[in-house]
Amino acid sequence: MSATTRNRTRGAASEAALLTLLKLRTFIALFAVLLAFAVLVPNFVAAANLILMAKHVTLNAFLAIGMTFVIITGGIDLSVGSIVGLSAMVAGGLLMNGLVLPIGYTVWFNVLETTLITLALGIGVGAINGLLITRLNVAPFIATLGTLYVARGAALLMSEGRTFPNLAGTPEHANQGFDLLGGGRLFNVPYSVWALIVLALAASYLARSTPLGRHIFAVGGNERAAALSGMRVNRVKMFVYMFSGFCASIVGLIIASELMASHPATGETFELNAIAASVLGGTSMSGGRGTVGGTVIGAFVIGILSDGLVMMGVSSFWQTVIKGLVIIAAVVVDQAQRKLQQRVALMQVARAS
Amino acid sequence: MTGARISEFFGLNRWVWSLGGVLILWAILSVATSSFSLQSLSGVAVSASFLVIVALGQMLVITTGRGNIDLSIAGVITLSAFVSILVNAQAGLPVALVSVAAIGIAAGAVNAVLVVGLGIPAIIATLATGYMLATASLVANRSFAGSGVSPVLAAVAAGRIGGMPVIAIVALVVVALVSLLLGRTAYGRALSATGQNARAARLAGIRVGRVVAATFVASSVLAAFNGALLGAYVGGAFLEMGTPYILQSLGAVVLGGSLIFGGASTALGTVFGSLLLVMVVTTMQIVGLPPGTQDIVQGAVVIAVLALAGRSSIRRGRVTPRPPQPPPSGAAERLRATH
Numbered sequence: 001m002s003a004t005t006r007n008r009t010r011g012a013a014s015e016a017a018l019l020t021l022l023k024l025r026t027f028i029a030l031f032a033v034l035l036a037f038a039v040l041v042p043n044f045v046a047a048a049n050l051i052l053m054a055k056h057v058t059l060n061a062f063l064a065i066g067m068t069f070v071i072i073t074g075g076i077d078l079s080v081g082s083i084v085g086l087s088a089m090v091a092g093g094l095l096m097n098g099l100v101l102p103i104g105y106t107v108w109f110n111v112l113e114t115t116l117i118t119l120a121l122g123i124g125v126g127a128i129n130g131l132l133i134t135r136l137n138v139a140p141f142i143a144t145l146g147t148l149y150v151a152r153g154a155a156l157l158m159s160e161g162r163t164f165p166n167l168a169g170t171p172e173h174a175n176q177g178f179d180l181l182g183g184g185r186l187f188n189v190p191y192s193v194w195a196l197i198v199l200a201l202a203a204s205y206l207a208r209s210t211p212l213g214r215h216i217f218a219v220g221g222n223e224r225a226a227a228l229s230g231m232r233v234n235r236v237k238m239f240v241y242m243f244s245g246f247c248a249s250i251v252g253l254i255i256a257s258e259l260m261a262s263h264p265a266t267g268e269t270f271e272l273n274a275i276a277a278s279v280l281g282g283t284s285m286s287g288g289r290g291t292v293g294g295t296v297i298g299a300f301v302i303g304i305l306s307d308g309l310v311m312m313g314v315s316s317f318w319q320t321v322i323k324g325l326v327i328i329a330a331v332v333v334d335q336a337q338r339k340l341q342q343r344v345a346l347m348q349v350a351r352a353s
Numbered sequence: 354m355t356g357a358r359i360s361e362f363f364g365l366n367r368w369v370w371s372l373g374g375v376l377i378l379w380a381i382l383s384v385a386t387s388s389f390s391l392q393s394l395s396g397v398a399v400s401a402s403f404l405v406i407v408a409l410g411q412m413l414v415i416t417t418g419r420g421n422i423d424l425s426i427a428g429v430i431t432l433s434a435f436v437s438i439l440v441n442a443q444a445g446l447p448v449a450l451v452s453v454a455a456i457g458i459a460a461g462a463v464n465a466v467l468v469v470g471l472g473i474p475a476i477i478a479t480l481a482t483g484y485m486l487a488t489a490s491l492v493a494n495r496s497f498a499g500s501g502v503s504p505v506l507a508a509v510a511a512g513r514i515g516g517m518p519v520i521a522i523v524a525l526v527v528v529a530l531v532s533l534l535l536g537r538t539a540y541g542r543a544l545s546a547t548g549q550n551a552r553a554a555r556l557a558g559i560r561v562g563r564v565v566a567a568t569f570v571a572s573s574v575l576a577a578f579n580g581a582l583l584g585a586y587v588g589g590a591f592l593e594m595g596t597p598y599i600l601q602s603l604g605a606v607v608l609g610g611s612l613i614f615g616g617a618s619t620a621l622g623t624v625f626g627s628l629l630l631v632m633v634v635t636t637m638q639i640v641g642l643p644p645g646t647q648d649i650v651q652g653a654v655v656i657a658v659l660a661l662a663g664r665s666s667i668r669r670g671r672v673t674p675r676p677p678q679p680p681p682s683g684a685a686e687r688l689r690a691t692h
Contacts, residue, residue, distance in 0.1 A: 161644045161645070285477070
């Protein structure tokens, strides 16, 4: 009798240890890729290279943070890549051509106004997603797939498919200085990375410590229960899609500012990387679970993996295959964690009673 | 009485709406433009044939419900167009056809394993395989040397028998087969049952996993052969040649009246949906709208149709199907895990 009890206790302890290991898997993956490339690629851990990689990762991390909230509510946002492209084109168009009013007068905006208009546009596209999903009852993956095409079409329409080649602005229109966001540095770290740190901290605070954040988890965990306990489910959903659009338009601005040009195809296929980073960071595809910190680490794992593979000279085909395998592995491990978690919890309950 | 019977007819035969749309748009175009002649009508038939072959596969996947969808078809189409031309130039048509079939079966099997075996949401699994196939096309594009389109495939894709495009006949045969499959076979019934309620279907003894897996393979195989024919039709292969088919196939299915949450599909509706969508696109090309408008209109059409469908299902007091919830015993841990 006592032997079986002891056995069971030992089994529970080892399962609990395994669970801790699974929960820390994103950290473990991060150290594994860093260590592997530090050994395989010379100069990989040089400060300059690390800062450059951080700059690459930042773009995906912004999208992934927005995506995390959407996935936590049980939805998905496939339109982020197109919002990136549309934002880049709108910012570029406003800086290069101004806003041409039909009465034959052109309004010019300075850089700050352009930035704010672009961010408002991203939030607006997100609001359209939210309205389609909450008011018109369209499934999230269809609604955002539709806006993916609409936003990409609008981006093409802005310039009839051409690139806006020079966003430097002119003194007479007082719209110079757009390169600051993508090119500026503070303590040798790019502004975009600082912006990510600020946004990640804010999003993390929102998720953990505000009523809205808790409502987001509640809606994803059990939408009906959340609605019955008086939460405004539709408002919560509106918020997450608008926030995702906001994050996507930040990325559009950063890319346009880094290149000082904007192309309508900017951001194509970005949605998969964003979903991958969220899932790798422990966000559950069935909703209700996920953290901002995990997502940022997930974005770093994917970013370091792809940059490292490029530096090793691996062909683009194998890069995609490896990334695809990483996503699949992440989902499978997540499902294993959920099952194990239930078993460990049941055992704890059994022991307590 | 007759009113009730008419509404029942419309309820059972949702393809009537898309047929009506086709007829109205055709009438408007014939009256409004002299350029919309019999010539452009046959062009519409060819484009719609290519679309309907892919859309039928998409429809089968969508019928299985739970938000299942195949986003990898674009990659399958492009890759099989490249491979069919490359292999045909090196080893002849039979080998080329075998390799096209192999691409379709392999891509479909991978999707099936990911979705059915590992439980990954179809939208992510097929998006991921789609990107892998697209990268494979990129590699194929590098070793692409000139045109080696098979004359036999070209005859099927672009030839005519008595004024009727051969590809349209091929498409009609596929439609008839899928229609019979859905309506007259045990598999078709199992498919509808799975889409309506997977749990009930499983309890009734249907092997749900196999049913769903088969639809992914069917979708990929149809897309693969469509890609080979499309390559033969345009006389070459290019990157992104499959991309428009993702949204268009989805649009054709929902315009045709199949339910996006599965369980009820109509092959005939998908035919009229394809025709309607292709006519809309052709109209835009005739009018000469700038690039980008096409994407906007197609995206808007799909959203609009589903928004209308969503409204009517609210009115009927039906709740939108939700993805299966994890058992309630996990709720406490999930709350804990989020802290």
